[in-house]
Amino acid sequence: MPLFRRIPKRGFSNAPFATHICVVNLASLEKAFESGASVDPAALASKGLIANDNQKVKVLGNGTLSKNLTVSAQAFSKSAAEQIVQAGGQSTVLK
Secondary structure (H helix, E strand, O other), X not given: OOHHHHOOOOOOOOHHHOOOEEXXXXXXXXXXXXXXXXXXXXXXXXXXXXXXXXXXXXXXXXXXXXXXXXXXXXXXXXXXHHHHHHOOOEEEEOO
């Protein structure tokens, strides 16, 4: 057996440095929160929509939103931000 086949192969993995983002849809926000509520990662974690409040959150526009919510997250899709403002709420980007 040649030497290069006997030596174990190790390489670089980007897994420890990858950014993990939790995804929340507008339909989930519609079910979980009342009108006029303030939605942030801590509130999402308390409702069980994300695992803990240290995770980054992105709000996606799947579903419809009819409640005026003040949503704070690290990222928003374009359709989600439009629907939140159209329903009378606010979308705030966190760092």
